[in-house]
Amino acid sequence: MALPMTECxxxxxxxxxxxxxxxxxxxxxxEPSLLCQTCxxxxxxxxxxxxxRGCGRHCSTQLCPDxxxxxxxxxxxxxxxxxxNELLRQFMSQYKFYGDYRLRQVFQGxxxxxxxxxxxxxxxxxxxxxxTYQQRGFNQVAGFLEGVKTTAALATIEHDKQxxxxxxxxxxxxxxxxxxxxxxxxxxxxxxxxxxxDDIYTTGRTIRHAATLLLDAGASEVVGLTLAHx
Amino acid sequence: MMQVRQLFGRQxxxxxxSVTPDWQPKLLQRPSMMLTGQLVICQRCGQSxxxxxxxxxxxxxxxxxxxxxxxxxxxxxxxxxxxxxxFTKLTDSPLSWQGELTSAQNACSQEISAVFATGKTxxxxxxxxxxxxxxxxxxxxxxxxxxxxxxxxSPRVDVCxxxxxxxxxxxxxxxxxxxxxxxxxxxxxxxxxxCTTHQLLRFYHAFDVLVIDEVxxxxxxxxxxxxxxxxxxxxxxxxxxxxxxxxxxxxxxxERQKRLSVSYLPARYHGHPLPEIKFKLTSHWRQSLMxxxxxxxxxxxxxxxxxxxxxxxxxxxxxxxxxxxxSVLHTAFPELKTTTVYAGDPQRHEKVQRMRDGELxxxxxxxxxxxxxxxxxxxxxxxxxxxxxxxxxxxxxIAGRAGRKSAYPDGLVAFFADRQTKIIQEARRQIRxxxxxxxxxxxxxxTHD
Numbered sequence: 001m002a003l004p005m006t007e008c009x010x011x012x013x014x015x016x017x018x019x020x021x022x023x024x025x026x027x028x029x030x031e032p033s034l035l036c037q038t039c040x041x042x043x044x045x046x047x048x049x050x051x052x053r054g055c056g057r058h059c060s061t062q063l064c065p066d067x068x069x070x071x072x073x074x075x076x077x078x079x080x081x082x083x084x085n086e087l088l089r090q091f092m093s094q095y096k097f098y099g100d101y102r103l104r105q106v107f108q109g110x111x112x113x114x115x116x117x118x119x120x121x122x123x124x125x126x127x128x129x130x131x132t133y134q135q136r137g138f139n140q141v142a143g144f145l146e147g148v149k150t151t152a153a154l155a156t157i158e159h160d161k162q163x164x165x166x167x168x169x170x171x172x173x174x175x176x177x178x179x180x181x182x183x184x185x186x187x188x189x190x191x192x193x194x195x196x197x198d199d200i201y202t203t204g205r206t207i208r209h210a211a212t213l214l215l216d217a218g219a220s221e222v223v224g225l226t227l228a229h230x
Numbered sequence: 231m232m233q234v235r236q237l238f239g240r241q242x243x244x245x246x247x248s249v250t251p252d253w254q255p256k257l258l259q260r261p262s263m264m265l266t267g268q269l270v271i272c273q274r275c276g277q278s279x280x281x282x283x284x285x286x287x288x289x290x291x292x293x294x295x296x297x298x299x300x301x302x303x304x305x306x307x308x309x310x311x312x313x314x315x316x317f318t319k320l321t322d323s324p325l326s327w328q329g330e331l332t333s334a335q336n337a338c339s340q341e342i343s344a345v346f347a348t349g350k351t352x353x354x355x356x357x358x359x360x361x362x363x364x365x366x367x368x369x370x371x372x373x374x375x376x377x378x379x380x381x382x383x384s385p386r387v388d389v390c391x392x393x394x395x396x397x398x399x400x401x402x403x404x405x406x407x408x409x410x411x412x413x414x415x416x417x418x419x420x421x422x423x424x425c426t427t428h429q430l431l432r433f434y435h436a437f438d439v440l441v442i443d444e445v446x447x448x449x450x451x452x453x454x455x456x457x458x459x460x461x462x463x464x465x466x467x468x469x470x471x472x473x474x475x476x477x478x479x480x481x482x483x484x485e486r487q488k489r490l491s492v493s494y495l496p497a498r499y500h501g502h503p504l505p506e507i508k509f510k511l512t513s514h515w516r517q518s519l520m521x522x523x524x525x526x527x528x529x530x531x532x533x534x535x536x537x538x539x540x541x542x543x544x545x546x547x548x549x550x551x552x553x554x555x556x557s558v559l560h561t562a563f564p565e566l567k568t569t570t571v572y573a574g575d576p577q578r579h580e581k582v583q584r585m586r587d588g589e590l591x592x593x594x595x596x597x598x599x600x601x602x603x604x605x606x607x608x609x610x611x612x613x614x615x616x617x618x619x620x621x622x623x624x625x626x627x628i629a630g631r632a633g634r635k636s637a638y639p640d641g642l643v644a645f646f647a648d649r650q651t652k653i654i655q656e657a658r659r660q661i662r663x664x665x666x667x668x669x670x671x672x673x674x675x676x677t678h679d
Contacts, residue, residue: 014618094297098297098298098301099297100292100294100297100301101286102283102284102294137286137287137288137290137292138286138287139287142287
């Protein structure tokens with residue numbers, strides 16, 4: 001049995017979805033997937049028990065070599081949901097750079113479940129700078145978090161002409177200065193467990209800058225959640 | 231400030247645009263999207279989309295169909311300058327092609343010239359390997375001499391890349407530009423444009439003559455937006471010629487309703503009939519491959535080809551079938567030099583070239599090699615011809631890979647499938663039909679019945 005024919009938003013092939021017997025007997029509405037099974041099968045989820053406790057990367061030891069280098073930030077750890085592989089690269093390119101806003105829905109359900117599990121007092125999406133927002137028309141992280149109660153606690157600071165993070169190498173990324181400031185007064189964060197959400201964890205520079213601000217403002221713990229690591 | 235030549239017959243997406251003051255009043259400005267109660271209609275690609283699926287947080291809408299060319303958002307405009315035909319009229323012919331047309335080709339060629347001269351819409355239905363490109367030359371020659379702007383578009387990049395050098399060789403003195411998605415060179419205003427049908431979306435009333443090659447090919451046939459692009463890209467008075475070997479139902483319907491005139495050429499230029507499709511039933515071929523076995527009819531067919539030292543293309547429905555077949559083939563015929571290729575293969579062009587050079591005996595491929603590529607002496611087999619990825623047009627094109635050169639007009643075409651489908655029957659029927667038609671018209675030199 002198949003649902004009405006739709007097209008996979010990524011590969012544009014026919015997206016025929018098989019309904020399982022369970023779904024049929026369940027009499028619950030079936031949520032159609034926006035990607036086809038072939039594309040979904042190319043995702044590489046990072047299991048919690050095989051992830052670095054620091055940055056969330058897929059790793060056999062408890063703390064990966066990169067994280068042993070980040071010594072200062074003891075109250076921060078990151079959870080990454082997927083490996084940043086070829087499929088996610090294609091996904092992010094179509095979502096962010098081409099601006100196909102429909103793709104925000106692909107991971108909304110999964111992200112919502114992760115957010116719920118983390119049980120934070122505040123959920124804060126990483127902001128993007130206003131010029132990018134104007135061009136793109138949306139914040140890609142806020143798009144993922146549609147339907148989740150979030151707090152716009154951070155704003156970007158304009159340093160002089162900046163390259164986008166994606167155009168820098170590791171060294172340049174690590175040298176980036178604090179790109180954020182707090183939007184709200186510090187008591188808002190006092191003794192709070194805070195969840196920071198971003199799209200991709202690469203060197204960890206961006207999300208750790210944000211975490212530092214929040215910890216300095218009195219947060220008891222900051223947890224990161226990123227769609228991908230890599 | 232934008233160069234005016236960059237805007238002649240083009241449509242550029244922007245909030246605002248500035249050109250030199252004498253051109254500023256001539257600028258055409260159109261809103262990039264039309265909004266109705268429920269829908270947004272993109273004015274670049276013509277596709278409509280339900281509003282709520284493409285609404286951006288600030289209340290604008292975008293088009294999800296053509297964003298690869300730069301996203302169209304409802305607060306933007308499309309800007310263009312009317313095509314001024316800034317080309318010199320010629321008194322001497324720019325055509326350096328010396329070849330000769332057969333009398334059947336010549337008849338079609340004259341009809342095409344008349345279509346170009348009068349600005350009509352026309353369909354040329356010519357079998358695979360009929361020599362369609364050569365039939366265009368005289369019509370295009372006359373158009374270029376009059377200073378008209380000409381474009382040849384195809385849905386497939388490979389076809390564009392094969393056409394470009396042929397047109398450059400035929401019209402050496404005419405400046406030409408080739409446009410496709412991944413090219414590195416920027417756009418320039420030239421009299422002759424060769425581009426993918428997708429790139430047509432960047433033009434607005436530019437071409438006096440627009441030829442669309444392989445109209446039946448994915449994605450044109452499946453994508454009404456590109457059809458709209460053809461209408462937008464040509465001038466309102468411009469000629470539009472569709473070329474196809476396998477007309478879609480839509481084109482056939484227009485023809486029957488006398489809304490589209492048609493030229494037929496049911497025979498290949500070398501006067502030999504198209505190789506007909508031999509069909510063999512298999513039983514669960516994919517499972518056989520999984521168990522590392524070749525289905526019996528396939529093994530038999532392959533043994534025959536291999537014993538005759540034939541080179542062959544082997545089509546499979548999906549990328550995941552490539553490796554399975556390759557490994558089974560390798561075990562069954564260890565001597566055979568073979569490799570696999572698919573659309574995203576980084577070595578795609580090299581592998582095709584190695585096959586052309588005769589370095590490989592067998593190329594296992596998905597449908598990407600179904601059209602536009604010519605190997606001189608080749609057999610063709612399709613495994614899983616009943617799979618939904620093969621349309622009738624695709625199967626006819628695949629069969630048309632065999633016997634294209636006059637030195638080797640024969641070739642074996644073998645289809646294997648777990649069941650006979652309407653689509654397979656229709657492909658076999660179409661090939662038999664054009665062969666009969668060609669015989670009746672006396673276009674086939676040697677009759678085999």
